[in-house]
Amino acid sequence: MEIGGVKISGKAALAPMASVADRAYRLICKEQGAGYLVSEMISAKGLCYGDRKTEELCTVDDRERPYALQIFGEESAYCGRAAGLLMKYKPDILDINMGCPVPKIAGNGAGSALMKDIDRAYSIVKAAVENSDVPVTIKIRAGWDEEHINAPEFAAAMESAGAAAVAVHGRTKTQMYRGKADWEIIKQVREKVKIPVIGNGDITTPEEAVLMYRQTNCDLVMIGRGSYGNPWIFRDVESFIANGANGNVPAPPSLEERLSVMLKQAEYAVSFKGERIAMKEARRTCAFYLRGIKNAAAYRSRCGTLQSLSDLEKLAEEILHNEN
Numbered sequence: 132m133e134i135g136g137v138k139i140s141g142k143a144a145l146a147p148m149a150s151v152a153d154r155a156y157r158l159i160c161k162e163q164g165a166g167y168l169v170s171e172m173i174s175a176k177g178l179c180y181g182d183r184k185t186e187e188l189c190t191v192d193d194r195e196r197p198y199a200l201q202i203f204g205e206e207s208a209y210c211g212r213a214a215g216l217l218m219k220y221k222p223d224i225l226d227i228n229m230g231c232p233v234p235k236i237a238g239n240g241a242g243s244a245l246m247k248d249i250d251r252a253y254s255i256v257k258a259a260v261e262n263s264d265v266p267v268t269i270k271i272r273a274g275w276d277e278e279h280i281n282a283p284e285f286a287a288a289m290e291s292a293g294a295a296a297v298a299v300h301g302r303t304k305t306q307m308y309r310g311k312a313d314w315e316i317i318k319q320v321r322e323k324v325k326i327p328v329i330g331n332g333d334i335t336t337p338e339e340a341v342l343m344y345r346q347t348n349c350d351l352v353m354i355g356r357g358s359y360g361n362p363w364i365f366r367d368v369e370s371f372i373a374n375g376a377n378g379n380v381p382a383p384p385s386l387e388e389r390l391s392v393m394l395k396q397a398e399y400a401v402s403f404k405g406e407r408i409a410m411k412e413a414r415r416t417c418a419f420y421l422r423g424i425k426n427a428a429a430y431r432s433r434c435g436t437l438q439s440l441s442d443l444e445k446l447a448e449e450i451l452h453n454e455n
């Protein structure tokens with residue numbers, strides 16, 4: 132599939148996840164077959180004011196391509212300016228967050244709050260398109276709440292403002308992450324617009340990815356939480372689509388491979404963020420890799436005490452020695 136002329140060759144994209152899907156995480160998912168990656172959300176206003184921390188989120192690593200930088204904001208003037216500023220980082224795609232439910236974002240009129248204000252959202256997309264050299268896409272939810280499910284009309288309006296694709300997470304804002312994602316709404320968006328539709332919500336297995344393709348006719352599926360500690364899901368989706376009918380899917384990663392990818396993600400993170408920050412974050416990310424192994428609970432609680440990469444190397448060696 133293509134988004135505004137940008138070719139996406141894989142069958143599953145990694146969802147943007149602030150504070151989780153950082154560059155280390157994204158690279159690991161890419162190495163396991165993720166076809167498209169999106170940055171953590173970046174504040175349009177922060178960019179316009181030259182906030183250093185915000186700018187750090189904008190780095191584009193060529194290994195991640197095709198890659199989108201995602202902005203959030205509630206004012207078209209800032210979003211337009213931010214779109215222009217982001218061009219110097221040379222993303223392949225510019226995405227606008229219209230789905231975030233957290234009070235800090237939606238409470239200020241950005242993220243999912245834009246779904247209640249189509250005119251404002253329209254002017255934001257238009258301003259971004261006018262200032263961007265690359266395709267502009269949006270990521271939305273089903274709607275604000277049960278009484279205001281408007282994803283199809285909303286997506287059509289954004290298409291007329293110039294959006295080149297729409298990712299739909301099938302939950303309302305008020306649902307946050309509770310309940311089940313409604314895939315029917317993704318299908319309805321697919322029927323309403325001509326631009327590519329990316330389906331998102333609750334995919335945790337290759338079978339579910341195929342089911343989403345079948346049930347919604349979406350052009351690409353996007354996986355978020357289902358990739359926690361399981362970047363192999365991208366490889367599995369790819370393989371399941373190619374060979375699933377023969378039951379010919381890759382064996383799950385061995386303990387050795389699991390630990391080696393866990394270490395690699397931590398090494399990447401250390402190289403990008405420095406050991407202190409990276410290892411603090413690794414306490415959470417590494418625990419995900421250890422789900423389901425023998426004596427997981429004890430090893431996962433050890434993750435909570437990680438201080439250095441060598442602590443993690445020792446833990447991995449110990450697990451391999453004890454459990455293999």
Ligand SMILES: Cc1cc2nc3c(=O)[nH]c(=O)nc-3n(C[C@H](O)[C@H](O)[C@H](O)COP(=O)(O)O)c2cc1C
Pocket residue numbers: 146147148149150151170171172201228229230231270300331332333334353354355356357
């Ligand atoms: C920790 C976390 C952070 C997220 N951050 C973002 C974000 O920065 N931008 C965005 O558009 N969506 C964000 N999302 C939403 C995901 O992209 C995705 O839509 C949602 O998790 C549903 O997909 P899943 O069921 O595959 O996880 C975030 C979700 C989680 C769990």
